[in-house]
Amino acid sequence: MPRKKRSRRPPPATLVRRWSVVCGIALVAYLYYHPLRAYLSTRHERSAVRSEVLQLAAQKRELRRRLNVATSTDALAREARELGYVRPGERLFIVKGIPAWEKAHSTLDGHGRR
Numbered sequence: 001m002p003r004k005k006r007s008r009r010p011p012p013a014t015l016v017r018r019w020s021v022v023c024g025i026a027l028v029a030y031l032y033y034h035p036l037r038a039y040l041s042t043r044h045e046r047s048a049v050r051s052e053v054l055q056l057a058a059q060k061r062e063l064r065r066r067l068n069v070a071t072s073t074d075a076l077a078r079e080a081r082e083l084g085y086v087r088p089g090e091r092l093f094i095v096k097g098i099p100a101w102e103k104a105h106s107t108l109d110g111h112g113r114r
Helices: 012-070 073-082 098-104
Strands: none
Touching: none
């Protein structure tokens, strides 16, 4: 009896089912790709914005500290003196020629000797 060769190829219905499953998986993967890409992009952008916010918060703290120092009574008095203001009862003396005096006396050592 001659034996009939068995075909290794599955029946057409099985092939259609397999290809429909493969196409279905590919379709689901394609539909998940765009939202997933948008999510990852947004997450990356959020981390960049968060680091910028932290940096700006640190800068704000530093500026507040500098503002508190600049508006203190001592700082205001120092600025007023630089502008030439004096306190009541004080006298203002304007000394000229300081650079020339320093140049003339720069040859002296720390003990006043030449």
